[in-house]
Amino acid sequence: MPDKAKIILEHLSFYYGPVMALKEVNLQIRPRQIFAILGPARSGKTTLLKSMNRLTDLIFGTSHTGHIFIDDREIYDSQISLPELRRRVGMVFDLPTPLPLSIFENVAYGPRLKGMTQKQPLEEIVEKSLRSAVLWEEIKDRLSSSALRLSGGQQQRLCIARVLALEPEVIMLDEPCSGLDPISTASIERSLTELKEKYTIILVPHNIQQASRVADRVGFFLSGELVEEGSSYQIFTRPRDKRTEDYISGKFG
Amino acid sequence: MIISRHTTQRLAKGVIWVAAFSTLAVMIWILLQVLVEGVPLLNFKFFLDSPRQMGRTGGIFSTIIGTLALTAVAIVIATPLGVGTAVFLREYTRESRVSRMIRFGTDCLAGVPSIIFGLFGFVFFVIFLRMGWSILSGGLTLATMILPTIICTAEEAIKAIPHSYREVSFALGGTRWQTVARAILPNALPGIFTGVLLGVGRSVGETAAIILTAGSSLLMPTSLFSPIRTMSVHFYILAREGISMEMAYATGAALILLILVINTLANWLLWRYVRRVGG
Numbered sequence: 453m454p455d456k457a458k459i460i461l462e463h464l465s466f467y468y469g470p471v472m473a474l475k476e477v478n479l480q481i482r483p484r485q486i487f488a489i490l491g492p493a494r495s496g497k498t499t500l501l502k503s504m505n506r507l508t509d510l511i512f513g514t515s516h517t518g519h520i521f522i523d524d525r526e527i528y529d530s531q532i533s534l535p536e537l538r539r540r541v542g543m544v545f546d547l548p549t550p551l552p553l554s555i556f557e558n559v560a561y562g563p564r565l566k567g568m569t570q571k572q573p574l575e576e577i578v579e580k581s582l583r584s585a586v587l588w589e590e591i592k593d594r595l596s597s598s599a600l601r602l603s604g605g606q607q608q609r610l611c612i613a614r615v616l617a618l619e620p621e622v623i624m625l626d627e628p629c630s631g632l633d634p635i636s637t638a639s640i641e642r643s644l645t646e647l648k649e650k651y652t653i654i655l656v657p658h659n660i661q662q663a664s665r666v667a668d669r670v671g672f673f674l675s676g677e678l679v680e681e682g683s684s685y686q687i688f689t690r691p692r693d694k695r696t697e698d699y700i701s702g703k704f705g
Numbered sequence: 706m707i708i709s710r711h712t713t714q715r716l717a718k719g720v721i722w723v724a725a726f727s728t729l730a731v732m733i734w735i736l737l738q739v740l741v742e743g744v745p746l747l748n749f750k751f752f753l754d755s756p757r758q759m760g761r762t763g764g765i766f767s768t769i770i771g772t773l774a775l776t777a778v779a780i781v782i783a784t785p786l787g788v789g790t791a792v793f794l795r796e797y798t799r800e801s802r803v804s805r806m807i808r809f810g811t812d813c814l815a816g817v818p819s820i821i822f823g824l825f826g827f828v829f830f831v832i833f834l835r836m837g838w839s840i841l842s843g844g845l846t847l848a849t850m851i852l853p854t855i856i857c858t859a860e861e862a863i864k865a866i867p868h869s870y871r872e873v874s875f876a877l878g879g880t881r882w883q884t885v886a887r888a889i890l891p892n893a894l895p896g897i898f899t900g901v902l903l904g905v906g907r908s909v910g911e912t913a914a915i916i917l918t919a920g921s922s923l924l925m926p927t928s929l930f931s932p933i934r935t936m937s938v939h940f941y942i943l944a945r946e947g948i949s950m951e952m953a954y955a956t957g958a959a960l961i962l963l964i965l966v967i968n969t970l971a972n973w974l975l976w977r978y979v980r981r982v983g984g
Contacts, residue, residue: 507876512799539878549869552892561887562877618878 458483458652463518466499473499475676486653488667492705496676497656501624505541542615546627548607550599558599562618577617585613586643605636623651627658641666664688672696743958756923761949765956767925771933776908778844787855795863796885815853822850823914838932843919851904862896898975912937936960
């Protein structure tokens with residue numbers, strides 16, 4: 453019997469003004485797995501991620517119908533604390549987004565917001581997070597230098613470490629390897645596979661091959677609709693839907 | 706007549722060079738005029754002695770203190786107000802009727818001649834609030850005068866912060882205020898600083914509004930309620946009343962040096978800050 457679902461989407465539709473970005477999505481995401489969201493551009497992948505930590509709240513004129521439950525709690529409930537939700541559901545963006553601070557302060561940013569000020573616990577959590585993101589060995593001697601001086605791949609792993617420092621339950625990654633070389637990509641994929649031991653990971657892969665390499669389950673989206681969802685093996689070998697098959701085999705995309 | 710592309714190109718280049726160099730020339734000419742006449746009269750005694758015989762002899766110490774005090778009051782009041790307004794306009798409200806009204810108000814304020822601010826300050830601070838001719842009245846008046854500049858530059862500085870900084874800060878569990886305080890303001894600081902420096906320049910150079918609100922006393926101020934004379938006002942009175950042209954030039958030269966010192970110091974502080982943050 454697989455684990456109970458961590459995240460449940462029920463009839464979720466999402467709108468930017470009058471434009472529909474997600475259409476009646478029903479989906480269950482289980483813990484300690486990598487769930488890959490596959491689909492061409494403008495199929496609602498980023499919207500789906502950002503609706504799960506309510507970053508879409510920053511955009512004016514959005515609305516939704518349906519429900520998102522995380523651990524059986526409706527996250528659009530008015531009682532919910534947004535900073536709390538975003539700490540539980542961490543997000544890594546498609547481009548590396550280090551803040552113009554030192555490496556240390558970038559990772560410590562989240563814990564500091566939470567009110568952690570003492571040096572020692574901060575140092576511990578920074579080291580732990582950087583180790584989990586497979587970055588520690590490369591930069592442990594220059595924690596106080598600017599994060600902007602890191603390479604693109606290092607910056608992206610820094611962003612992963614920054615999310616890990618929140619001690620989240622869910623980690624969402626939106627094409628985290630889009631600007632990266634194959635070596636950096638490989639090291640990020642390696643860290644993802646390690647991280648799924650502890651976290652629920654939702655990944656928008658930057659290509660189909662990446663999904664087939666790391667994902668446990670895959671959902672294929674097209675124009676805001678969830679076309680098909682299944683195990684990675686099933687989706688890549690015996691897709692049920694013709695559109696999924698066409699996308700996987702590269703007929704469009 | 707047809708002008709070839711090549712000729713147009715050379716013409717344009719010529720006009721642009723003339724524009725740039727005449728600006729430079731005018732600036733150098735003004736500076737030289739004042740410095741050549743004034744600098745030979747400068748010495749330590751001039752800076753540190755009090756003015757005597759209406760400024761005919763002695764130094765300008767009390768006017769330096771007056772200038773610094775007045776500018777400091779203006780900046781200390783206008784900066785938090787201006788930056789607060791800019792943060793409100795950029796981070797706490799969308800484009801709306803209220804934000805448009807505030808912007809229209811600041812634009813109007815920016816276009817008002819300084820003597821009108823002086824009159825307002827005189828009627829409101831000096832008389833109605835009974836602050837008299839004082840550093841406080843003058844500082845408050847200057848603050849209202851430089852407020853639009855500070856709001857405008859701070860808004861531009863905040864606007865220039867990449868949207869991703871906000872998104873990241875919110876995504877890491879930041880509240881709106883934490884995002885403003887930790888991700889936005891520290892990075893907007895250099896731009897905000899520029900606005901504050903412009904404000905300093907305007908405060909130091911102002912005369913009309915100051916005579917009406919801070920007076921023109923040559924006595925050493927003892928509190929925020931003391932009337933003072935700033936260096937610009939001193940310069941104006943020395944020249945206008947024909948008291949001493951030499952002393953006027955010397956004061957002018959000292960004023961230019963003071964502004965240079967303030968700007969250099971400010972740029973140095975800013976440079977150190979930017980380096981620490983790591984650009």
